[in-house]
Amino acid sequence: xxxxxxxxxxxxxxxxxxxxxxxxxxxxxxxxxxxxxxxxxxxxxxxxxxxxxxxxxxxxxxxxxxxxxxxxxxxxxxxxxxxxxxxxxxxxxxxxxxxxxxxxxxxxxxxxxxxxxxxxxxxxxxxxxxxxxxxxxxxxxxxxxxxxxxxxxxxxxxxxxxxxxxxxxxxxxxxxxxxxxxxxxxxxxxxxxxxxxxxxxxxxxxxxxxxxxxxxxxxxxxxxxxxxxxxxxxxxxxxxxxxxxxxxxxxxxxxxxxxxxxxxxxxxxxxxxxxxxxxxxxxxxxxxxxxxxxxxxxxxxxxxxxxxxxxxxxxxxxxxxxxxxxxxxxxxxxxxxxxxxxxxxxxxxxxxxxxxxxxxxxxxxxx
Amino acid sequence: xxxxxxxxxxxxxxxxxxxxxxxxxxxxxxxxxxxxxxxxxxxxxxxxxxxxxxxxxxxxxxxxxxxxxxxxxxxxxxxxxxxxxxxxxxxxxxxxxxxxxxxxxxxxxxxxxxxxxxxxxxxxxxxxxxxxxxxxxxxxxxxxxxxxxxxxxxxxxxxxxxxxxxxxxxxxxxxxxxxxxxxxxxxxxxxxxxxxxxxxxxxxxxxxxxxxxxxxxxxxxxxxxxxxxxxxxxxxxxxxxxxxxxxxxxxxxxxxxxxxxxxxxxxxxxxxxxxxxxxxxxxxxxxxxxxxxxxxxxxxxxxxxxxxxxxxxxxxxxxxxxxxxxxxxxxxxxxxxxxxxxxxxxxxxxxxxxxxxxx
Numbered sequence: 212x213x214x215x216x217x218x219x220x221x222x223x224x225x226x227x228x229x230x231x232x233x234x235x236x237x238x239x240x241x242x243x244x245x246x247x248x249x250x251x252x253x254x255x256x257x258x259x260x261x262x263x264x265x266x267x268x269x270x271x272x273x274x275x276x277x278x279x280x281x282x283x284x285x286x287x288x289x290x291x292x293x294x295x296x297x298x299x300x301x302x303x304x305x306x307x308x309x310x311x312x313x314x315x316x317x318x319x320x321x322x323x324x325x326x327x328x329x330x331x332x333x334x335x336x337x338x339x340x341x342x343x344x345x346x347x348x349x350x351x352x353x354x355x356x357x358x359x360x361x362x363x364x365x366x367x368x369x370x371x372x373x374x375x376x377x378x379x380x381x382x383x384x385x386x387x388x389x390x391x392x393x394x395x396x397x398x399x400x401x402x403x404x405x406x407x408x409x410x411x412x413x414x415x416x417x418x419x420x421x422x423x424x425x426x427x428x429x430x431x432x433x434x435x436x437x438x439x440x441x442x443x444x445x446x447x448x449x450x451x452x453x454x455x456x457x458x459x460x461x462x463x464x465x466x467x468x469x470x471x472x473x474x475x476x477x478x479x480x481x482x483x484x485x486x487x488x489x490x491x492x493x494x495x496x497x498x499x500x501x502x503x504x505x506x507x508x509x510x511x512x513x514x515x516x517x518x519x520x521x522x523x524x525x526x527x528x529x530x531x532x533x534x535x536x537x538x539x540x541x542x543x544x545x546x547x548x549x550x551x552x553x554x555x556x557x558x559x560x561x562x563x564x565x566x567x568x569x570x571x572x573x574x575x576x577x578x
Numbered sequence: 579x580x581x582x583x584x585x586x587x588x589x590x591x592x593x594x595x596x597x598x599x600x601x602x603x604x605x606x607x608x609x610x611x612x613x614x615x616x617x618x619x620x621x622x623x624x625x626x627x628x629x630x631x632x633x634x635x636x637x638x639x640x641x642x643x644x645x646x647x648x649x650x651x652x653x654x655x656x657x658x659x660x661x662x663x664x665x666x667x668x669x670x671x672x673x674x675x676x677x678x679x680x681x682x683x684x685x686x687x688x689x690x691x692x693x694x695x696x697x698x699x700x701x702x703x704x705x706x707x708x709x710x711x712x713x714x715x716x717x718x719x720x721x722x723x724x725x726x727x728x729x730x731x732x733x734x735x736x737x738x739x740x741x742x743x744x745x746x747x748x749x750x751x752x753x754x755x756x757x758x759x760x761x762x763x764x765x766x767x768x769x770x771x772x773x774x775x776x777x778x779x780x781x782x783x784x785x786x787x788x789x790x791x792x793x794x795x796x797x798x799x800x801x802x803x804x805x806x807x808x809x810x811x812x813x814x815x816x817x818x819x820x821x822x823x824x825x826x827x828x829x830x831x832x833x834x835x836x837x838x839x840x841x842x843x844x845x846x847x848x849x850x851x852x853x854x855x856x857x858x859x860x861x862x863x864x865x866x867x868x869x870x871x872x873x874x875x876x877x878x879x880x881x882x883x884x885x886x887x888x889x890x891x892x893x894x895x896x897x898x899x900x901x902x903x904x905x906x907x908x909x910x911x912x913x914x915x916x917x918x919x920x921x922x923x924x925x926x927x928x929x930x931x932x933x934x935x936x937x
Binding site (some may be wrong): 295314 | 610613615622625627721725730731732733735738739756759778830831832833835836837838841872874875876878879880885886889
C-alpha cells in the first residue's frame with residue numbers, strides 16, 4: 212500500500228516537474244529585446260491598499276487604463292501586492308516589468324519610495340505615479356525622465372462639493388469622515404469646509420460644522436467603522452457627511468441607505484469618482500448628494516495617450532486642477548437643484564479664471 | 579516538512595486553475611519561475627520567508643507545550659515597535675545598534691506574550707482568546723505611538739524611514755543578490771532555527787516543555803512545574819515572533835505603518851502545521867511559502883489568471899498543504915490500523931492452521 216502511494220507521488224511529481232521543464236510560454240518570453248521597437252505597448256497597474264473594485268481610487272485608475280486599452284488596442288494587467296510595504300510594491304512592479312509591461316501606473320502616495328527605487332532599477336520602463344512624487348524617504352522629489360508624477364487639487368474639488376452641499380441643504384449640519392490622515396484626504400476636508408463657509412458668507416446659507424463631526428477613521432478599509440461613525444453623526448443631527456475614506460466611506464453609504472429607506476433625510480457626499488450609483492436605495496433614489504471628483508481615469512488615459520504619441524511628459528510633476536478640468540463635481544447631479552449646479556459652475560469658472568482661490572492648508576479650519 | 583502535503587496542495591491549486599479555465603502547467607511554471615528565476619528573486623523569496631520562519635517557529639514552539647499561539651501578529655508588532663523605536667532614536671555604530679535592536683525586539687515580544695501565558699497559568703484563561711485580544715491591543719498601541727512619536731514630516735500613517743545604520747539590509751548582501759530585499763534577518767533565522775531545535779531536543783527545558791504539552795497532569799505529577807513552563811513557553815514563542823517583527827519592520831520593510839496587522843503572524847500557523855512543528859520543518863515550509871508569495875505576481879503578469887484568483891490559488895495551496903498534514907497523519911494511523919488488522923488476522927489464521935495441523 213505504501214509502495215503504491217510512493218509510486219503515485221513519484222508519478223505526480225515527475226508530471227509536475229516535466230511540466231515545469233517544457234513550458235508553453237506566451238508569445239514572447241523575457242530577455243529578447245532585440246528589434247521589438249514597434250511592439251504594442253503593454254500597460255500594467257499595481258493596486259494600492261484595497262481592491263481593484265474599491266469604487267474609488269484603484270477602480271478609477273483601472274477604468275482609465277481599460278478605456279485607453281480599448282481605444283488603442285493595448286494589453287493590460289493589474290497586480291495586487293501581498294502587503295503594503297515598499298518591498299511588496301517593488302516586487303509587483305518588477306513582476307510587471309519582467310513580463311514586459313513597460314508602462315506601469317501606480318495610484319497612491321504609498322508608491323513614492325518604491326517608484327524612487329524602480330525608476331533607476333528599470334530605466335527602460337515608464338511609470339505614472341498618481342498622488343505622489345518619487346523620493347528616497349526624505350521628501351526631496353527626484354523625478355527621472357521615465358516617471359511622471361500627478362497631483363490633483365483635492366481642495367478645489369472639496370470646495371465645489373462643499374458649496375453644492377451647503378446650497379442644496381440651505382440650513383443644517385455637515386460632517387466629514389476621512390480615511391487616513393494623509394495630504395489628499397486632508398485637502399478634500401479643508402476644501403470642503405471652505406466651500407461650506409463660502410456659501411454661508413455669499414449665499415446666506417446656514418450650515419453648521421462641529422469639530423467633533425470631523426473625523427479621520429484611520430484606515431481605508433474598515434467598512435464597519437465607517438457605518439458606526441456615520442450612525443453616530445446622523446444621531447447627533449448631522450444632515451450630510453462628506454466621506455473621503457474608501458471602504459470606510461462605503462460603510463457610511465450603507466448606513467445612509469438604511470436610514471433613507473426608513474424615511475430619514477440623510478445624505479453622503481461621495482469622493483474620487485461619481486458615487487451616485489453606489490448610493491441608490493429602493494430602486495430609484497440615491498443618498499449621494501454629489502461627489503467631489505478627481506478625474507483619475509482621465510489622468511491615466513492621458514498619460515497612456517501621450518506615451519503612444521511619443522509625448523510622455525517624463526520628469527515632470529503635473530497638477531490636475533480646475534483649469535485643466537482635472538477635478539470637479541459630476542456632470543449629472545440628480546439630487547442637486549439646477550440653480551445649485553449653476554452656482555457651482557460659476558464658482559468653477561472663477562477658479563479657472565483665478566479669481567477664486569482655495570487654500571490647501573489647514574489655517575483656521577477644523578483638523 | 580511533508581512533501582505529500584505540498585503535492586496535495588499543488589494538486590488542489592491545479593484543480594482550481596483548471597476550474598477557472600487556466601492551464602495549471604503554465605501557472606506553476608511561472609509561479610516557480612517567479613520565485614526562483616534569478617538570484618534577485620531567490621533573494622526576495624528568502625526575504626519573504628524570513629518573517630514566516632520566525633512566526634512559524636513561534637507557533638510551533640508554543641504548540642510543543644500544548645499552547646495555541648494566535649498572537650503572532652501582535653507580538654510581531656510589539657517586537658517591530660521596539661526595533662523601530664530604538665532604530666529611530668539612537669545613533670550608534672551599526673553592529674551595536676543592530677544587536678540592541680534585536681535584543682529589544684526579543685524582550686518586547688517575550689513580555690507581550692508572557693501576559694497571556696501568565697493568564698493561562700494563574701487563571702486558566704484560554705490562550706487562543708487572550709492572544710487574539712492582545713493582537714488588537716498591540717494594533718491600537720502602534721496606532722497611537724507611531725504617529726505620536728515616530729512619524730515623518732508629512733505622513734500621519736507611518737513612521738519615519740529606518741536609517742541605513744538601523745536596517746538589517748546590508749549593501750554587500752543586497753548587491754550579492756543583485757538588488758534583492760534579503761537582509762541579515764535570514765541568517766538570524768537560521769541561527770534561531772538551530773537554537774530552537776537544540777532547546778527542544780537536547781535540553782531539560784525542552785524536555786519539560788514537551789512533557790507539559792503531552793500531558794499536563796502527568797508532567798505535574800512527575801514534579802515538573804507546569805505553570806512556570808506555560809509562561810516560559812509563551813514568552814519564548816513571543817520572543818520568536820518579536821524577532822520576526824524586527825526582521826519584518828527594520829529588514830524587509832523600511833518603516834512601520836499603522837492600521838495593519840502583519841499577515842505573517844497568521845501565516846505562521848500554516849507554516850507550523852506544514853512544518854509539523856519541527857524547527858527545520860518550519861524552515862522548509864516557510865521557504866515554500868516564500869516561493870509562492872514571491873512567484874504569485876509573476877504568474878499573474880505572465881498568464882491571464884487575475885490577482886484575486888491567484889490569491890485564492892495560493893491560499894488553497896497553503897491551507898490544503900497545511901491541513902493535509904492532518905490527513906497524512908490520519909492516513910498513517912489508517913495504514914497502521916489496517917496493518918494491525920492484517921497481522922491479527924494472519925496470526926489468527928496461522929493459529930487456526932496450527933490448530934488444524936494438530937488434528
